[in-house]
Amino acid sequence: xxxxxxxxxxxxxxxxxxxxxxxxxxxxxxxxxxxxxxxxxxxxxxxxxxxxxxxxxxxxxxxxxxxxxxxxxxxxxxxxxxxxxxxxxxxxxxxxxxxxxxxxxxxxxxxxxxxxxxxxxxxxxxxxxxxxxxxxxxxxxxxxxxxxxxxxxxxxxxxxxxxxxxxxxxxxxxxxxxxxxxxxxxxxxxxxxxxxxxxxxxxxxxxxxxxxxxxxxxxxxxxxxxxxxxxxxxxxxxxxxxxxxxxxxxxxxxxxxxxxxxxxxxxxxxxxxxxxxxxxxxxxxxxxxxxxxxxxxxxxxxxxxxxxxxxxxxxxxxxxxxxxxxxxxxxxxxxxxxxxxxxxxxxxxxxxxxxx
Amino acid sequence: xxxxxxxxxxxxxxxxxxxxxxxxxxxxxxxxxxxxxxxxxxxxxxxxxxxxxxxxxxxxxxxxxxxxxxxxxxxxxxxxxxxxxxxxxxxxxxxxxxxxxxxxxxxxxxxxxxxxxxxxxxxxxxxxxxxxxxxxxxxxxxxxxxxxxxxxxxxxxxxxxxxxxxxxxxxxxxxxxxxxxxxxxxxxxxxxxxxxxxxxxxxxxxxxxxxxxxxxxxxxxxxxxxxxxxxxxxxxxxxxxxxxxxxxxxxxxxxxxxxxxxxxxxxxxxxxxxxxxxxxxxxxxxxxxxxxxxxxxxxxxxxxxxxxxxxxxxxxxxxxxxxxxxxxxxxxxxxxxxxxxxxxxxxxxxxxxxxx
Numbered sequence: 115x116x117x118x119x120x121x122x123x124x125x126x127x128x129x130x131x132x133x134x135x136x137x138x139x140x141x142x143x144x145x146x147x148x149x150x151x152x153x154x155x156x157x158x159x160x161x162x163x164x165x166x167x168x169x170x171x172x173x174x175x176x177x178x179x180x181x182x183x184x185x186x187x188x189x190x191x192x193x194x195x196x197x198x199x200x201x202x203x204x205x206x207x208x209x210x211x212x213x214x215x216x217x218x219x220x221x222x223x224x225x226x227x228x229x230x231x232x233x234x235x236x237x238x239x240x241x242x243x244x245x246x247x248x249x250x251x252x253x254x255x256x257x258x259x260x261x262x263x264x265x266x267x268x269x270x271x272x273x274x275x276x277x278x279x280x281x282x283x284x285x286x287x288x289x290x291x292x293x294x295x296x297x298x299x300x301x302x303x304x305x306x307x308x309x310x311x312x313x314x315x316x317x318x319x320x321x322x323x324x325x326x327x328x329x330x331x332x333x334x335x336x337x338x339x340x341x342x343x344x345x346x347x348x349x350x351x352x353x354x355x356x357x358x359x360x361x362x363x364x365x366x367x368x369x370x371x372x373x374x375x376x377x378x379x380x381x382x383x384x385x386x387x388x389x390x391x392x393x394x395x396x397x398x399x400x401x402x403x404x405x406x407x408x409x410x411x412x413x414x415x416x417x418x419x420x421x422x423x424x425x426x427x428x429x430x431x432x433x434x435x436x437x438x439x440x441x442x443x444x445x446x447x448x449x450x451x452x453x454x455x456x457x458x459x460x461x462x463x464x465x466x467x468x469x470x
Numbered sequence: 471x472x473x474x475x476x477x478x479x480x481x482x483x484x485x486x487x488x489x490x491x492x493x494x495x496x497x498x499x500x501x502x503x504x505x506x507x508x509x510x511x512x513x514x515x516x517x518x519x520x521x522x523x524x525x526x527x528x529x530x531x532x533x534x535x536x537x538x539x540x541x542x543x544x545x546x547x548x549x550x551x552x553x554x555x556x557x558x559x560x561x562x563x564x565x566x567x568x569x570x571x572x573x574x575x576x577x578x579x580x581x582x583x584x585x586x587x588x589x590x591x592x593x594x595x596x597x598x599x600x601x602x603x604x605x606x607x608x609x610x611x612x613x614x615x616x617x618x619x620x621x622x623x624x625x626x627x628x629x630x631x632x633x634x635x636x637x638x639x640x641x642x643x644x645x646x647x648x649x650x651x652x653x654x655x656x657x658x659x660x661x662x663x664x665x666x667x668x669x670x671x672x673x674x675x676x677x678x679x680x681x682x683x684x685x686x687x688x689x690x691x692x693x694x695x696x697x698x699x700x701x702x703x704x705x706x707x708x709x710x711x712x713x714x715x716x717x718x719x720x721x722x723x724x725x726x727x728x729x730x731x732x733x734x735x736x737x738x739x740x741x742x743x744x745x746x747x748x749x750x751x752x753x754x755x756x757x758x759x760x761x762x763x764x765x766x767x768x769x770x771x772x773x774x775x776x777x778x779x780x781x782x783x784x785x786x787x788x789x790x791x792x793x794x795x796x797x798x799x800x801x802x803x804x805x806x807x808x809x810x811x812x813x814x815x816x817x818x819x820x821x822x823x824x825x826x
Contacts, residue, residue: 115483117492122478126678127471136473286678321710322482322642329685354677 118322119277120361121246121257121284128350130287131164131206137245137283138202149200151176151190151215153207153249161206172200178210181271181379181386183264184228187217194222202243205281206290208302209253209386212246213261216279219244220261228274229265237276246281249290251352252302252387254309254360256284264380270441271376280364286357288350299344300417301387303352304408306359307334308390311404312369313362316448326362330355338411369449370400373442374466380438381431382423395419396469400449424467432464439463474678475633476717477602477613477640484706486643487520487562493601493639494558505556507532507546507571509563509605517562528556534566537627537735537742539620540584543573550578558599561637562646564658565609565742568602569617572635575600576617584630585621593632602637605646607708608658608743610665610716612640620736626797627732636720642713644706655700656773657743659708660764662715663690664746667760668725669718672804682718686711694767725805726756729798730822736794737787738779751775752825756805780823788820795819 125137138148147170152161154175167173174190194200199222205215217228219241224231231237246256255261259280260273273279291299310327333355337348374393378384384392391408398405412419424435440446440463446454481493494504503526508517510531523529530546550556555578561571573584575597580587587593602612611617615636616629629635647655666683689711693704730749734740740748747764754761768775780791796802796819802810 115481115486115489117479117481119479120476123473123475124678125471125473126676130471133471320482321706322480322713325685325689325707325710325714328688329681332684332688333681350677351681354681357678358681 116365118365119259119280120364121281123282124284124286124357126286128287128289128346130285131247131290132166134204134245134247134285135166137285139243141201147171147198147200148202148204149174149194150204150206151211151218153178153211155207155249176207176211176214178208180383181264182210182214182217182262183266184232185266187214187221187228187263190214191218191221191228194218200242202245204245204247206247206249208248208250209255209305212248212253212255212281213263213273215244215246216241216255216261216281217263217274220274220276220278228263229268231274231276232263232265232270232272234275235277237274237278240278244281245283245285247285247287247290248353248356250294250298250302251291251349251356252305252359254306254356254363256281256286257357257360257364259364262386269380269438271380271438284357286353288346288353291349291353294344296344297417298387300338300412300415301391303334303338303343303356304391304394304411305387306330306352306356307338307408307411308371308394309359309363309368310334311401312371312445312449313366315401316367316369316445317451318367318448320365323362323365326358327366330358330362333358335407339414343415367448368445370397370446373439373445376442377435377439377467378423378470381434384423388420391419392423392470396466424470432467433460435467436460436463472721474721475615475636476720477637479638480640480642480713482642484643484645484702486641487603487646488522490560490601490603490641491522493641495599497557503527503554503556504558504560505530505550506560506562507567507574509534509567511563511605532563532567532570534563536739537620538566538570538573538618539622540588541622543570543577543584543619546570547574547577547584550574556598558601560601560603562603562605564604564606565611565661568604568609568611568637569619569629571600571602572597572611572617572637573619573630576630576632576634584619585624587630587632588619588621588626588628590631591633593630593634596634600637601639601641603641603643603646604709604712606650606654606658607647607705607712608661608715610662610712610719612637612642613713613716613720615720618742625736625794627736627794640713642709644702644709647705647709650700652700653773654743656694656768656771657747659690659694659699659712660747660750660767661743662686662708662712663694663764663767664727664750665715665719665724666690667757668727668801668805669722671757672723672725672801673807674723674804676721679718679721682714683722686714686718689714691763695770699771723804724801726753726802729795729801732798733791733795733823734779734826737790740779744776747775748779748826752822780826788823789816791823792816792819
């Protein structure tokens, strides 16, 4: 039985970002410096008119070309450590930017390097006050208690799982997702769908997580099996579904898809969300109904999946994919039981990857 | 656009109450006094073995024969004020007990009388640390930002609507609902159903509240249209639905049923939850599909509704019922528009009450 902590304060609605000042503690409005970490997608400055920037505030654009790394988090933290510590950190972007904001907040208060805290409940004290602002819906990073980073030295992809990783506040502003490219909108939205089907198919059960997952799935079905997934109404609904999916996953576990997708990220640098979709599409034997539904959604939205990703790789690459997948024991055991290695042999795992 | 605050920390599961110490701030475990306000249903002491009572702790049983009143809250607060202020207040019971715990917590910090804070956002500073523990599911009091009290001097039934009214922590322990009498289980569970149908039928929309309401309704349908509504599984699910319904209503508004039910409480001392059911059953013209579904649930669970409640009343009583109903402008306007008085004339309101 786990004491569950969720983000307890949020502002929701079209244009909510412009009211960010209402979410910040009063102290930061007067004297303190606020740091805005913004996805480089907005490097053209198009977000700045929406932000109530004060003289002392700093804006850093985050390069999210690749998945976040521990080195990247350490570098940003070092840059911020050279000055007086900021009063608040705002992460404005997708899962990568929000995860980096969460990690930097924790590091500024706890010291050390990002890799020191990869694992479960290793963060000792609360981070700097942090606000999450998704500009694309699906990852649930705005609501989850983790921030996932690649650690190339250790050859792993793992998060700082901790109650301290949760954002203090969240802004859900559907205006911000109006400019998301079509394919990316679909792949990232599917992250919520995949979280929830994995969670509901697992052995580990949590009644509130189940309720959140069921509702998030209902919304995903409405959005992605219909006409225009990017309408104002559906963009707002997908933002809610993402928040619910993130809340669910904080009390449950993913299944087979996320470990395989983490393997793709580690070895082939595939981005998380499109990687999830590629993996799901090769999982007929484990999630037959969901794969079928996913393909109908894809058809309905006319989004094509990259093909042939893992064909013709060297044996050493299949070995690396296997290693980077099988290391995720908790979700694999959630899906298949403690004996998951007897099902996911090297040959089986390689066969699944070859289908992608 | 409202900054939403919800209960951010909760412990969920069979037997969770026995772990209440994990939810209390450390300071209260060492020196402070904790006050347990417990519904008089447990006056036989049957809950005490589940509580980690310390020497200084106090247990007060709350008489919930009638709906909570401002006088009752003032009396309990005065009793607690005579000693050093408690470090934490735990409200263990149904909506009445939890609402009293919330009100007492606010009063101990803010001074004055309960009636001073009936209304919207009148509570100035955070109350004493408070934990909600429902022992019956449905009211959503464990998650809502209000605590409703009858104020007989002012002839109104109104809550302290405030972010400070929210519990700091909640314990959801389905073991506690095992002893609820069958009819009361049904009527109280229906409070969630009614919250959600009212919220979804209103003009005021909030995307997250809608998501919570849809899921809570799906769970209510599963539980009450099926066989044994009081099975372990369904008791756990109803506890979740109640929490979701309470979270929804914090971001939305009720409709016609709650104002009429408040009228019944004020004039005829009808309890909130059975009152809601009686009102819903007379609302065919406003909620036709829901009334039909409600009757199927009643049939499925073989629960009879009190009849003839408002037949043969004096004219002055119909007038009092009308006044106590029509005063609830916000929910009535949410349901019918600002012009609600042209629909809900005295004759119309009296006609609806006569059907009950």
